[in-house]
Amino acid sequence: MTATNPTLNPAGGASAPPAGVRPARRRTSSRAAERRRKWYEIIGLTTPAVIVYVMFVLVPMGFAVYYSLFRWRGVGPPTEFVGFDNYVLAFEDPIFLDALRNNAIIVVGSLLIQGPVALAVALLLNRRFRGRTLFRLLVFVPYVLAEVTVGIMWKLILTDGGTLDALMRSLGLGGMVQAWLADLDVVIWTLLFVLTWKYVGFAIILLLAGLSNVPHELTEAASIDGASWWQIQRHITLPLLGPTIRIWMFLSMIGSLQVFDVIWVTSVPAVRSLGASATMATYMVDNGFFARLWGYGNAVAVILFVISFVAALLFQRFFLRRDIEGAITTRRVK
Amino acid sequence: MAMKGRAGTVLALLTTSALLAAGCSGGGDEAPAEEELYKNPVTLTWWHNASQDGPGKTYWEKVAKDFSTLHPTVTVQIEAIETNQLQRTRLPAALLTTDPPDIFQAWGGGEMREQVEADYLKDITDQVKTEVGNIGSAAEIWAVEGKQYGLPYRMGIEGIWYNKDMFARAGIAAPPTTFEELNAAVAKLKAINVVPIALGAGDKWPAAHWWYNFALRACSVDTLKKASTEAVFDDPCFVKAGTDLKTFIDTTPFQPNFIATPGQNDPTSANGLLANGKAAMELMGDWNKGTLETVAADKAALAKFLGWFPVPAITNSAGDPKAALGGGDGFACAKNAPAECVEFLKYIVSPEVQKGYAETGTGLPVAKGAETGVADPALKSILEATSGATYVQLWLDTAFGSTVGNAMNDAIVAIFAGTGNPQQVVDAMKAAARK
Known part of the structure; x- marks a missing residue:
C-alpha cells in the first residue's frame, strides 16, 4: 500500500490541469483504489483455491508425466529413464x-x-x-x-x-x-x-x-x-x-x-x-x-x-x- | 500436516539414488554400543497389519505395553493398517521418505530383496543369531544373501482343508496322498452331488496357488531357488506345472463360475462354501481356520467336520514330495531405526511372546517352545507337517516379487478361465521381469 501510493499520485497530478488538480486527483486516486481493492479481493478470494489446485492437481500432474518416463517399481527414487517406453x-x-x-x-x-x-x-x-x-x-x-x-x-x-x-x-x-x-x-x-x-x-x-x-x-x-x-x-x-x-x-x-x-x-x-x-x-x-x-x-x-x-x-x-x-x-x- | 508430508515425499523422490545412499549410510552403519541401549528415551513407530478389531490387534497392543514396562525409556507408537494398503501404498511411500516407520510388516522374499537393494533395511544378522537358531529354516525367507533383515512371527504351510462328514458320506476312507487318489475322491464327491473343491479364483491368488503346488511338484528345489533369486524361468518344469494344472481343471473339480468367486470374507466366497457345508475341500494356508469361522453360519458344526491334509504328491515327478508351499508374516527394522528396534523385534519373537501369540489363534508361531500355545487339532496337524517338511517354498508371488508375481497370477487365472495356456504363464513372467 505505502509503496504504490506515491508512485501513482504524482503521475495522476502531473497530467491533470492545475485548476482541476484536486477533484481530478481525488477521482483518479479513488478509481485506482477501487481497482486495487478489486484486485485484492480477487487475489484474496482465489489464492486458497489456486494454491490447493496447484498443489493437488497441477503439481501431481507434472510429477505423473515425469515419473511416467521411468522404469520404476517404487523402491528407491526413479533412476532408469526409458523415454516413452511405458506408453508403448x-x-x-x-x-x-x-x-x-x-x-x-x-x-x-x-x-x-x-x-x-x-x-x-x-x-x-x-x-x-x-x-x-x-x-x-x-x-x-x-x-x-x-x-x-x-x-x-x-x-x-x-x-x-x-x-x-x-x-x-x-x-x-x-x-x-x-x-x-x-x-x-x-x-x-x-x-x-x-x-x-x-x-x-x-x-x-x-x-x-x-x-x-x-x-x-x-x-x-x-x-x-x-x-x-x-x-x-x-x-x-x-x-x-x-x-x-x-x-x-x-x-x-x-x-x-x-x-x-x-x-x-x-x-x-x-x-x-x-x-x-x-x-x-x-x-x-x-x-x-x-x-x-x-x-x-x-x-x-x-x-x-x-x-x-x-x-x-x-x-x-x-x-x-x-x-x-x-x-x-x-x-x-x- | 498433509502438505508437509507430501512435500517430504516429493523431496525424497527427487533425491538421486547417490544422494540417498550417501545420506542414509551415515547413521546406520555405526551400531550404538551395547551400553547405549535404553539410555535415552526413544519412540518406536510400529506399522503392522492387524487392523481389524480382534485378538490379533489387542495382542500387539499388549506386547507394546509390556515392552515399555520392561524398558521404560521406550515408547511404542502403533499404527495398524489394512494389508493391501500397507503393502501396496503406505509402506512404499513411507520408505521413500526420510522418516519411515521404525519397525514394520515384512513378508520376505522378492519384496525384501528389492528393499535391501534400495538400502531401506537394517542388517540385524549379528544381533539375532539366537533367535534365528530358535526359529530355524523359516527365518531364511527374511534373509537376503545370507544376511538377516527381518524375523517372522507367523509361519505355516498350506494344505487342503476338508469336510470329514462329506468324505465319510462319499466313502473316502483316508485323505488322499497322491493326485490319483485326489482325482478318485473328486469323482466320489461328485457322485454324492457336492462341489468337490471350492475355489476363490476371483481373488486370483487362491487359483494361482494350485499352479504353485504343481510347480513345486514338477520343479527341483534348486530350480525354484534360482527362479526366486535370479528371475530365471527357463526350466521346462514351469510349463509342465501349467499342463498338469490344465489336466486337473479339465476334471472339473471346482464349483461352477469359480472365476468370479471371492476367496474369503463373505458367505458367497470359497471359504463360505466350505464353512457352510456346500463344498468338500479348499486349498488354503494356515490362517484359514480363523477366516472360515468368520463366514460360518454354525461355528460348532464347522469345528466338528473340519480337517486338514497336506497337498498330495505327484508320482514320478522331479519335485520333492515332502516339500511344501508356505509363507508368513514378519517384521523388519528401518535402516536408521534406533537400536532399541532390534531389541523389540527380538522380544516379539521370543518364545514367551510367541506362545501368547499362538494362544490368540490368529496364526501359527515360529519360535520353538511356543507350540504349546496351539490348541486346535487342525492347526496342530499343520504345525507337525510344517516341521516335517523337507523344504518350505515361500508363496511364489511373494518370492518372485510383486511385478512378476502379479503377471504370473494373471496368466494362471487365464488358464482357469480357458483363455490362456501354460506357455503364456512363463512368457508373462519373463516379460514382467523386464518391466
Whole structure:
C-alpha cells in the first residue's frame, strides 16, 4: 500500500490541469483504489483455491508425466529413464486395449441408455400427479448412495445363485439366468446396467431442473394455439432443454471415461485382470500398485488424462460452445 | 500436516539414488554400543497389519505395553493398517521418505530383496543369531544373501482343508496322498452331488496357488531357488506345472463360475462354501481356520467336520514330495531405526511372546517352545507337517516379487478361465521381469 501510493499520485497530478488538480486527483486516486481493492479481493478470494489446485492437481500432474518416463517399481527414487517406453507398452498390452474398449462401451452405452430414459422420466415427473415428490425422491436415491455401497449391494444381488437368479427362477425365467459377473462376455453389460441404475437419477434431476426453467407462458401459448402435449414437448421443451442435455452429456462422458469405484467393488480382480471388466482407471491401479509398476502406472494415468482432456475439449468445441460463451471463453458476440 | 508430508515425499523422490545412499549410510552403519541401549528415551513407530478389531490387534497392543514396562525409556507408537494398503501404498511411500516407520510388516522374499537393494533395511544378522537358531529354516525367507533383515512371527504351510462328514458320506476312507487318489475322491464327491473343491479364483491368488503346488511338484528345489533369486524361468518344469494344472481343471473339480468367486470374507466366497457345508475341500494356508469361522453360519458344526491334509504328491515327478508351499508374516527394522528396534523385534519373537501369540489363534508361531500355545487339532496337524517338511517354498508371488508375481497370477487365472495356456504363464513372467 505505502509503496504504490506515491508512485501513482504524482503521475495522476502531473497530467491533470492545475485548476482541476484536486477533484481530478481525488477521482483518479479513488478509481485506482477501487481497482486495487478489486484486485485484492480477487487475489484474496482465489489464492486458497489456486494454491490447493496447484498443489493437488497441477503439481501431481507434472510429477505423473515425469515419473511416467521411468522404469520404476517404487523402491528407491526413479533412476532408469526409458523415454516413452511405458506408453508403448500400454498400447501393446491387450488388457489395456480391452480396458479402452470397455470405457468406450460405458461412454456410448451411458449416453444412449441414460439419455432417453432420463428424458422420458423427467418429462413424466414434470407433470402434476399424486405422489410426484415421492417418485422424484426414489429416482434420485441410487445417485445419493455411496459407490462402494452400490457395488457391494449389486455384487450380492448378481452373484451366482444370488437374489436376481432366485427371482428369475421363481418367475419362470430360469433359462435366461446368466453368470452375470463371471461370464467374460456378459460382465461388462452387467456393469453397464449397474452404472446406469446408479447414475440415471443424476441425469433426471438435472433435466428436471432444466424443465423448470422452460417458461410456462410458452407452453401455455402453444396449447392455446392447439398444439398437442407431444408437439409442445418436441418443439418447445426439448429445444429449450438443449443446454441442460449437452451439459449432462459432457459430465456423463467424462465420468464414464474415469469410472473406477463401482467397477472395482462389483467386479472381482480375476475378471478385471482378464480384461473383461477392466477400465482404464482400474487397470491403472492394478498395474501401478498391485503389480508395483509405478512408472508404468503413471504412464497409464497420463494416457487417461490426455484422452479425457481431448474428449472434453472436442465436446466443448463442437457442442458446448454456445452454452458456455462468455463463461470460460471471451465473449465474442455482443 | 498433509502438505508437509507430501512435500517430504516429493523431496525424497527427487533425491538421486547417490544422494540417498550417501545420506542414509551415515547413521546406520555405526551400531550404538551395547551400553547405549535404553539410555535415552526413544519412540518406536510400529506399522503392522492387524487392523481389524480382534485378538490379533489387542495382542500387539499388549506386547507394546509390556515392552515399555520392561524398558521404560521406550515408547511404542502403533499404527495398524489394512494389508493391501500397507503393502501396496503406505509402506512404499513411507520408505521413500526420510522418516519411515521404525519397525514394520515384512513378508520376505522378492519384496525384501528389492528393499535391501534400495538400502531401506537394517542388517540385524549379528544381533539375532539366537533367535534365528530358535526359529530355524523359516527365518531364511527374511534373509537376503545370507544376511538377516527381518524375523517372522507367523509361519505355516498350506494344505487342503476338508469336510470329514462329506468324505465319510462319499466313502473316502483316508485323505488322499497322491493326485490319483485326489482325482478318485473328486469323482466320489461328485457322485454324492457336492462341489468337490471350492475355489476363490476371483481373488486370483487362491487359483494361482494350485499352479504353485504343481510347480513345486514338477520343479527341483534348486530350480525354484534360482527362479526366486535370479528371475530365471527357463526350466521346462514351469510349463509342465501349467499342463498338469490344465489336466486337473479339465476334471472339473471346482464349483461352477469359480472365476468370479471371492476367496474369503463373505458367505458367497470359497471359504463360505466350505464353512457352510456346500463344498468338500479348499486349498488354503494356515490362517484359514480363523477366516472360515468368520463366514460360518454354525461355528460348532464347522469345528466338528473340519480337517486338514497336506497337498498330495505327484508320482514320478522331479519335485520333492515332502516339500511344501508356505509363507508368513514378519517384521523388519528401518535402516536408521534406533537400536532399541532390534531389541523389540527380538522380544516379539521370543518364545514367551510367541506362545501368547499362538494362544490368540490368529496364526501359527515360529519360535520353538511356543507350540504349546496351539490348541486346535487342525492347526496342530499343520504345525507337525510344517516341521516335517523337507523344504518350505515361500508363496511364489511373494518370492518372485510383486511385478512378476502379479503377471504370473494373471496368466494362471487365464488358464482357469480357458483363455490362456501354460506357455503364456512363463512368457508373462519373463516379460514382467523386464518391466
